[in-house]
Amino acid sequence: MRSLSYICASTGETIPLEGPDIWAQTAEGLRGREWSYTLGYRSLTGVSRTAREAELDLTYVRCPEKVDWTRRLFDADVAAGTPGVFDADGWTTRAYVVKAEPASITPNIIRQKLSIVLLDGIWRKPGDVQHFWSDTLQPGLDLDYPHDYPHDYMPTTRNAVVSNPMPTAMPFKMVIYGPASNPQLTFGGNRYAFDMEIPSGSFVTVTSIAGRRTIVMTAENGDTTNVFDKGRRGTGLNGGEYIFQPIPPGDNAVQWQGFGIDLTVYMEESEPVWSN
Known part of the structure; x- marks a missing residue:
């Protein structure tokens, strides 16, 4: 994908995730897909695309203040119960960012692993x-x-x-x-x-x-x-x-x-x- 961003539902602010300060790398966690279904005798029933969990690696380059900024926006949507939107080259899906764990911390680079709930199961x-x-x-x-x-x-x-x-x-x-x-x-x-x-x-x-x-x-x-x-x-x-x-x-x-x-x-x- 050429562009990726998160749009905060609570404030309307957009977090660019393709640099130069915040990078989502290849964002492979957003690339997967999964159908929900029930197995029958040589059949599938109840087939649908439902909410699923995913992970996203973020790298912050020389901008600790933006770690605070993105955390506040992610948390605002979860607290308000108003999902934000991930936008990948114009394809959008509603989501919550529910967890962040530090992966590495240096004077210039902070890496985090985000846990995301993709609500729609689809991109539109x-x-x-x-x-x-x-x-x-x-x-x-x-x-x-x-x-x-x-x-x-x-x-x-x-x-x-x-x-x-x-x-x-x-x-x-x-x-x-x-x-x-x-x-x-x-x-x-x-x-x-x-x-x-x-x-x-x-x-x-x-x-x-x-x-x-x-x-x-x-x-x-x-x-x-x-x-x-x-x-x-x-x-x-x-x-x-x-x-x-x-x-x-x-x-x-x-x-x-x-x-x-x-x-x-x-x-x-x-x-x-x-x-x-």
Whole structure:
């Protein structure tokens, strides 16, 4: 990995771990991966990626004050129960640093072995934002008749593609821009639908990451409202109308009407990618 840092949840400060003062060497303790499972007769059940413990060697070069600084930040997150984040080349995972043991101490170098709890069992990285424009930003979507009719025509349902580059279904962040009345969109065999009005200038953000699922509306003045109950859940996962349904792999034709959408697919890996 080319870059590695720890972001303290309690203060927002970032601890760089690739030098020049603090080094994590090759950080091999963060490289491993492990699945939890139960053995059956020629089978595995209960397969999941859960929290695991790891070790990380840190070397401080001529900066004893930074040993104190990092300790305070690590301890602040543990004491507050707010996990910090390790960031490896843009791949992130939540973690606690729960123990530090001195490995060697000299006038110029202090080495410590850290014990870490990696909470998620996975590393995540957001993909590129995929934009699906509103009708107002796409002139000419509908037929331009040479004379008026006593009724309005429904807006055209457009076909576009939602892309997930990973080989398995992935979580997402979706932003729906108002104005929109009971907006819905369909792709990958699932309907993502809301029972609500989104005023002009407002938008609704859906985050589908397991354990951190949210649906929040942001008003034009910046005020936020929890609208978690407005997303339809149908019969749940794989039921055909589940607001948090993961994005299937590959390209998926999407249909929607009128409103604008931004979609970000989160890529998940068992360990930081080697080929960055």
